[in-house]
Amino acid sequence: MKNRIRDLRSAKDLTQEDLAKEIGVSRQTINAIEKGKFDPSLPTAFRLSLLFETPIEGIFEFEEA
Amino acid sequence: MNALHEKRQAQRQIATRKLGMWTAAWLISQAIVVFGGSLAWPEATSLKVLSIGLNIALGLMMIGANRNLIKSLDELERQQQLESMGITLGLTLVVGLAFSSLHIIKLMPFDAEISYLVMFMGITYLVTLAINKKRFQ
Incomplete structure (x- = not known):
């Protein structure tokens, strides 16, 4: 799944480590999500949405596998 | 939400410590079963039964x-662990049965010891x- 997390994170001047701490996951998880290698769970997607004040569909772009 | 991260880290540390403690206890009980049953009380059936009961309970x-440690991991780590466990379980079943069959049909010059299977599981x-950690980097 494509996403805009890297851009949104940069806009807030957050490192991967900072973002990981903010939403309660590991830095590796943030890295894997940003690279599109791992799709986050719904609670993590909602936490990202709350943090970036952006709707989920504004962060993630669904692609049929 | 940093409190969530700290809470998860604390839960994980506690879960890791508990797993280490129970694993050590189980290993000690394994030694008690084997060495106690063969050296210290070779004739005492009740002690043998008691020690194996303790061994199973600690296991x-x-x-x-x-299980608690896996629950304390984050979603990516949990997926990596579960995939690794699934592959290990499958390979142990397939290789374990093939290993046993080799012994039955006398194509293997040595006994099919369970310890080989345990080592195979650990390495797998x-x-x-x-591999799973590398895949998601």
């Missing part, structure tokens, strides 16, 4: 502690976990 506690789990 169950270790499994519970491992470590290798698959390393």
Whole structure:
């Protein structure tokens, strides 16, 4: 799944480590999500949405596998 | 939400410590079963039964502690662990039965010891976990 997390994170001047701490996951998880290698769970997607004040569909772009 | 991260880290540390404690206890009980039953009380059936009962109980506690540790991991780590466990379980079943069959049809010059299977499981789990960690980097 494509996403805009890297851009949104940069806009807030957050490192991967900072973002990981903010939403309660590991830095590796943030890295894997940003690279599109791992799709986050719904609670993590909602936490990202709350943090970036952006709707989920504004962060993630669904692609049929 | 930093409090969530700290809470998860604390839960994980506690779960890791408990798993280490139960694993050590289980290993000690394993030694008690083997060395106690063969050297210290070779004639005492009741002590043998008691020691194996303790060994199984501690093993169950270790499994519970491992489950709690997995629950304390984050979603990516949990997926990596579960995939590694699944592959390890499958390979152990296939290779274990093939290993046993080799012994039955006398194509293997040595006994099919369970310790070989335990070593195979450990190595398979470590290798698959390393591959899974690399995959998501």
